[in-house]
Amino acid sequence: MKEFFITGTDTDAGKTHVTSLLLKLLAQHKKQAIGFKPLASGCEMAFDQLVNADALILMESATVSAKYDVINPFAFAPAIAPHIAAEQAGVTITADKLSSAYKNVKQQGADYILTEGAGGWALPISNTDYLYNWVKAEQLPVILVVGMKLGCLNHALLTAAHMQSMGINCIGWIANQVEPNMDEYQANLDSLKLRLPFPILAISPYSEQTPKLQIYKTLLENFALNT
Template sequence: MAKTFFVTGTDTEVGKTFVTRALMRAAREAGKKVLGYKPVASGCELVEGELKNSDALTLRAESSLLLPYAMHNPYAFAPAIAPHIAAREANEPISIARIGEGLARLKETAADWIFAEGAGGWRLPLDERHFLSDWAKKEHLPVILVVGARLGCINHALLTLEAIRHDGLVVAGWVLNRVDPQMSHYKDNAETLKAMISAPLLGELPWLPDDGGTAAGFIDLAPLLK
């Protein structure tokens, strides 16, 4: 059965899809059959009569197996707003059970690894009482944290790690993604993060406005193979 990693971020717009794509490509280059899973996505467009999200399409394109779009992204909402608000407006409540069923179907395929990408940060609401992190907790998923290197990232990273561990989940690794090429004292901040985060560093990605597939070259999968 495929091993699943949950990819979360310190915030929105920190490059979760960019990093997930790099992880998937590195895994494929290492001989793994991989699948991408985007349980919940907002900001979708109607394509051939079906709402589709650009991030989910990226993960689907990077997957080793050709599957229907809905298997990669069971909840797709048109407005580019918080998913729980989009779900309320669409009168389509987000069910943790349905997200779990979607993952179970992917695990029945020939995939070796599945990378499930979250939305926003760790505490993404699904409704007034549930978070996407509740699903990750229910599934006992090892977590990969994407830290977007920008002002405030140290605080955001440490608080997110604290929340993940408080939920009883293992941090399989983290990736430092340089989302702001103009960040002051980047190297100093990077060294602070490396010193303070007690989890394997899977990669430090430089500023790559158009990665062209090269981001995978900065990924070290060794900690995930243990």
Template sequence: MFKGCFITGIDTGIGKTLGSCVLLTALARHHAKVVGMKPIASGLIPHEGGWASEDALALRAASTLKVPPELDNPISLPDPLSPHLAAARAGRRIELPLLVERYHMLAAQADVVVVEGAGGWYVPLNERDMMSDLAAALGLPVVLVVGLRLGCLNHAMLTAEAIRAKGLTLAGWVANHVDPEMACVDENLDWLKAHLGAPLLADIPWQAQPDPACANVHLPADWV
């Protein structure tokens, strides 16, 4: 039974949060209790008299299940840096068991959990662990967000190879049109469809104001 997925991307700033919200919005049409989780967020914005992760706020807006922040965003770090550096500046250390525990607490309440990573697949969390280790600890199928821009073919293939080398399933990928001036965009899409070895789950058009509802989504039959 489908219980959720782990969202990674070919790089930082290529639309993992938007891709996560697109999937949450689509999944909410089939499941009553869907929730997004941002285990680690680095870089906070002012919010309601305090500070919050912009990514976590977006995931909450796309979720149908409301939970305490300690479940859907257990680690929030002020500085917009790689998680291991942001944690060091905050005097903290990121520990995988805490994140896994919070995920299971969240999953016990939800029908589906969409977990969004931070940065790329090999972003460091501490002196030993990387984001890929968190994905492996959760054991969820992985969805790769590909920001369509020059260089994305190489980055997408390398990341897909690394996901499979970790023993995880690449369940699908999301195309996000981040560069409205990209040349040969259809040819690049066709190449990725032919070579990534996983289905295209969503195609997100370029938007000045991103709207998850505008994506063209094709969920696998066993996700609904």
């Protein structure tokens, strides 16, 4: 089983968009893949439970199906930081609870599990813990989604530096063009290629039509997909 954690440079970097595309890539290669969204806020009631639009996108993109609460075990209505929403709901999020939920995902029969984080890399899950500690404990290889917009250089480099300080295995990054007319898009992309300490895996160009992913060989190698 291959497992990856997809994080972003900030809340709107495009983690769900990219994770969905990666699940569809695995589907094209006839792989059994599932998405996992452990924490989600900004949920709405449907079918007598809180559901999150991002989690539903992952479910639609996967080739392995599972019940909603397996894919998204912690769902909160307010569109605020999950640890604050959890406190308001009287729910305690711990690394042990996340690991227990992750075991449920592992039992669904997938060959690939793509776990999408919430917000950026330094996401609190409580007043004393962060999601990245759970990622490290589970020894998950990390993919960083860089939302290509003003400020992305700072966000990406700070995130990378923190990952390195923790000894996180970040296998690479994906550039997601979130704005159609970003000033000096190519220059920023080149700057990231020069400065980030891990390789680029893919580029997701801005598109109002069918989303596409420009794939680098490194991504195929890490996913063990035939070129």
